Amino acid sequence: MHLKYVTKTPSGTYEYRRQVPARLRAAVGKREIKKVLGNTEAQAMAAYSRTHVAIEKLLTKAKAPQLQQEMVRTALMDFKEALRRVEELGIDPKAPVFSEEGGYDPKSIQRDAYIASIAAKYPLDTEGNPDVTSPVDSMVISLLGAGPKVKAPAPTFDDAVRVYIEEKHLLEPAEKKQLLQVQLIAREFKAALNGKPPALPALKREHGRAVRDFMLTEKKRKPESVERYLNTVRAIINMAIKEFDLECGNPFMGLEVKKDPTATKKSKRDPLPAEVLRKVTERIHGHAGEEVQIIWDLLAGTGCRPQEVTGLRAEDVRVDSPIPHIRIEWHDHRRVKDEITQRWVPLVGKALDAAKTALKLTKTSKRHRDTAAHMLFPTYGRDGGAGAVSAAIMSKHMRLITTNPKHVLYSLRHNAKDNLRKAGVALEVQNMILGHTNAGVSEGYGGDEAVLQVTSAAMAKAFGG
Structure with a gap:
């Protein structure tokens, strides 16, 4: 019997035994997970699947303890919960408490009985009234006693953040980075307003400043970071205005952030000079592991972003196609930035050789075969994998060749851009290859095969394929 993580103990039982990665031990609470599956092979086979799935879920949860939204209870949330509870009692919270003739609604006795039962749960205050400490119970009592006269509280920034996270699906594991950034921005937003920002309709320009x-x-x-953060704030508030049907403006629109004119995006990274590129490549091929070598060659030969390459699955690599290419697509193990980022990138020269080598590994390496969804790079085809491969290349290889802070792994994208420019490739085609937006809506038209023919010819000119 060959089951992953299963061993036969000296006593003859079958045991699921798995080491917990060091970074997860604090969350899991142990260094190793052990579970007896049974005394016979048949018992072990029957119990294995259930046990393995449960432990996988446990480790997945431990990997992302912050994935759950930093939930802040708001008055609007309590109000919606109170509405739900009233409706469960069989009472329409929108129905008037009094009839048109001024008398009680036929369900008034029922309303009073429910109010009394809720109030009975609480001790009396000094004036002899129930000291209702639960905001939801308090709102239920108000809705039962006053009906539609009770208005919903105005949504707050916390409500807006919650809706934004839900609508953008940021609780999915692959969106962890974006979720954490939104949560950070929300904390700073509230801290800037002394922890008590006004309701959304009451936000003013002074709050934005x-x-x-x-x-x-x-x-x-x-300033560049602040501008990015404020863009997120604008998006959160704009979505809230729409989702909550608010009739107010967004005071963060048009809010300027003074920038240093000398600190441009372009100045942060430089393409690698030819000699530096050659030496780093030689260093990586002489000292790095095979996965890192392949990733480096794919990055250098396609101009793709690191996360686009590390997130490739075996099925995304089409070396036997009439035009060999890789497919940068959205899947469960990797998200892409936006629609234009999803594309087919031709493979020529060393990038094509690297892709073929990677596919061979998936057929010969057990570790590759066992990887979920057949990720092309088991070590780096995961959440945070692009950062891990970047750190490895930078610290172990590139910084031994160049200490220029503008020389980074992302420099390879700049090298690819320069190669395309020097080859005389039209800007529109450059953008198709690199996953940049072209002006106008025309980029949404045409088939992938036709685009691939155009970009393949450009890549052959730029990269000598």
């Missing part, structure tokens, strides 16, 4: 200045001065963030 306070948040901006807090990020710039108190948090000492760079």
